[in-house]
Amino acid sequence: MNAPAYNFAYLDEQTKRMIRRAILKAIAIPGYQVPFASREMPMPYGWGTGGVQVTAAILGPQDVLKVIDQGSDDTTNAISIRKFFAKTAGVATTTATEEATVIQTRHRIPEAALSESQVLVYQVPIPEPLRFLEPRETETRRMHALAEYGLMHVKLYEDIARFGHIATAYAYPVKVNARYVMDPSPTPKFDNPKMDNCPALQLFGAGREKRIYAIPPYTQVVSLDFEDHPFEPYRFNAPCALCGAEDSYLDEIVTDDKGSRMFVCSDTDYCEGRQAAGHHGSLSGAPYKEKAQGGTNG
Amino acid sequence: MTTIAELPPGFADKVLSAQSTFRSVMDAMARPGSVQRIVPGAGAPEPMMRGTAAIALTLFDHDTPLWLDARMAAISDIVKWLKFHTGAPVVQDCSIASFALISDGALLPALERFALGISEYPDRSTTVILQVESLESGRPFELRGPGIDGTATLQASIKPFDLFERLHVNEALFPRGIDAVLVADDAVVAIPRTTRVVSKGS
Numbered sequence: 406m407n408a409p410a411y412n413f414a415y416l417d418e419q420t421k422r423m424i425r426r427a428i429l430k431a432i433a434i435p436g437y438q439v440p441f442a443s444r445e446m447p448m449p450y451g452w453g454t455g456g457v458q459v460t461a462a463i464l465g466p467q468d469v470l471k472v473i474d475q476g477s478d479d480t481t482n483a484i485s486i487r488k489f490f491a492k493t494a495g496v497a498t499t500t501a502t503e504e505a506t507v508i509q510t511r512h513r514i515p516e517a518a519l520s521e522s523q524v525l526v527y528q529v530p531i532p533e534p535l536r537f538l539e540p541r542e543t544e545t546r547r548m549h550a551l552a553e554y555g556l557m558h559v560k561l562y563e564d565i566a567r568f569g570h571i572a573t574a575y576a577y578p579v580k581v582n583a584r585y586v587m588d589p590s591p592t593p594k595f596d597n598p599k600m601d602n603c604p605a606l607q608l609f610g611a612g613r614e615k616r617i618y619a620i621p622p623y624t625q626v627v628s629l630d631f632e633d634h635p636f637e638p639y640r641f642n643a644p645c646a647l648c649g650a651e652d653s654y655l656d657e658i659v660t661d662d663k664g665s666r667m668f669v670c671s672d673t674d675y676c677e678g679r680q681a682a683g684h685h686g687s688l689s690g691a692p693y694k695e696k697a698q699g700g701t702n703g
Numbered sequence: 704m705t706t707i708a709e710l711p712p713g714f715a716d717k718v719l720s721a722q723s724t725f726r727s728v729m730d731a732m733a734r735p736g737s738v739q740r741i742v743p744g745a746g747a748p749e750p751m752m753r754g755t756a757a758i759a760l761t762l763f764d765h766d767t768p769l770w771l772d773a774r775m776a777a778i779s780d781i782v783k784w785l786k787f788h789t790g791a792p793v794v795q796d797c798s799i800a801s802f803a804l805i806s807d808g809a810l811l812p813a814l815e816r817f818a819l820g821i822s823e824y825p826d827r828s829t830t831v832i833l834q835v836e837s838l839e840s841g842r843p844f845e846l847r848g849p850g851i852d853g854t855a856t857l858q859a860s861i862k863p864f865d866l867f868e869r870l871h872v873n874e875a876l877f878p879r880g881i882d883a884v885l886v887a888d889d890a891v892v893a894i895p896r897t898t899r900v901v902s903k904g905s
Contacts, residue, residue, distance in 0.1 A: 412718060413718045413719065413722075414722075418717065418718060418721065419764060421721070421722075421725075422721075422761070422762060422763075422764050423764075423766065425725045425729075425761070425762060426762055426767070426801075427826070428729060429728065429729065429732050429762075429830070429882070430826035430828075430882075431826075432729070432732045432733050432850070432895065433732060433880075433882045433895035433896055433897065434825055434826060434878050434895075434896070434897075435849050435897065437825060437826065437878060439826045440824075440826075462725075463722075463725070463726065463729065464722070465719065465722045465723060465726060466719065521734075546823040546824075547823060549823075550821075550822035550823045551822070582849050582897065584877070584878060585878070604852070606729075606733045620849075621732075621733045621734075621849040621850035621897075622733055622734060622849075622850055622852070623849065623850060623851060623852045624849035624850065625849075
């Protein structure tokens with residue numbers, strides 16, 4: 406009686422069929438939000454129930470799954486989702502970007518270039534890019550139908566009028582295949598250029614809001630901007646303190662209450678890979694490594 | 704009279720076969736023009752190809768009204784098999800169908816007669832599953848669009864011969880439109896509404 410009472414990858418087959426049909430339509434209409442009958446999952450909304458449902462619908466026994474949360478493989482959210490699928494689907498899991506065939510992500514795109522054999526699944530909180538400008542779903546539907554995106558440009562312009570530059574730093578709106586304006590999920594705008602012409606299929610799942618959308622491989626994804634205020638990706642002007650990378654997206658970590666801070670790669674796999682390859686930053690050689698060698702330093 | 708017990712079987716392993724078939728169809732849809740293989744076998748009553756049968760078992764259910772061409776609709780074994788294994792309601796009016804199964808290209812109705820979706824919900828459209836002679840040899844078609852790195856070349860023997868001309872309606876209709884899935888035995892190629900033919904050989 407201890408046999409698991411759930412199906413492979415948790416979801417029942419009827420639910421998977423429904424999600425699979427939505428995924429196919431999402432791929433056929435790049436950037437368009439397909440409504441789907443989102444299920445309750447054994448985790449709260451906001452923990453990636455949309456991404457989990459998409460992953461459950463595509464995952465097979467041959468897949469190798471990687472889950473990241475803000476670039477990190479070892480945060481609670483990433484670990485629990487990885488364990489969820491290791492338990493319910495028995496799939497192999499990895500933290501190495503290159504080894505993964507399915508990567509579920511919360512708010513980052515890995516630094517390593519993705520390949521044609523990979524699928525990137527985003528967890529999305531608010532799929533509608535126009536929602537904070539127009540609360541009514543009937544109206545935003547109509548605006549997408551008419552490709553009426555002037556309001557979004559007004560919002561970006563108001564940023565410029567108020568701050569002198571486009572101050573939107575994450576969930577920066579993009580236009581997909583020259584038609585639909587899409588929310589890339591709250592990824593830093595640093596990641597936006599990686600979505601353009603990406604060899605991997607990108608799927609987006611919003612569980613609470615019950616929407617699935619997609620960017621097929623090799624599809625044009627343009628960040629909205631103005632001729633005199635072109636889109637610019639942002640990163641802290643510092644090298645990673647652990648691996649010295651100058652091209653990765655950095656997290657700012659406050660290290661004491663006197664204003665000290667360090668900048669480290671948000672993509673832990675990328676950072677660890679660089680450190681293993683012999684790259685060093687200003688704060689590498691942390692104490693725990695000396696201890697691991699038997700305290701020969703002391 | 705055929706009883707249920709005499710119908711060809713569905714998937715041996717419902718769950719993993721459906722997953723594997725879906726990934727082939729998803730890859731096909733994501734990379735238009737690329738030929739994907741459907742591995743899991745399922746019994747299929749003639750003239751339904753094994754690829755078509757696997758797609759039906761993977762994507763059809765009571766939520767997906769299904770339209771059959773006259774040749775398929777006339778074969779009671781096909782209708783029974785679909786009903787028994789998928790539960791999809793077979794409809795006479797193709798403008799309300801989620802999926803259309805076409806075994807004979809000559810019987811493909813004008814594409815405008817299918818559901819094209821509405822501007823607010825372009826996903827509410829018919830996916831046309833068309834059985835063709837070959838997806839490996841025949842006339843070359845050069846394709847362009849999302850999912851294709853530059854151009855892709857598809858070599859296929861397709862009926863109706865003017866399928867890609869007919870699919871031109873997608874250009875004016877977008878984001879509404881028809882997504883086509885071509886099946887030849889176990890090979891599958893998808894032509895979503897975003898795909899354009901740039902040139903074709905004769």
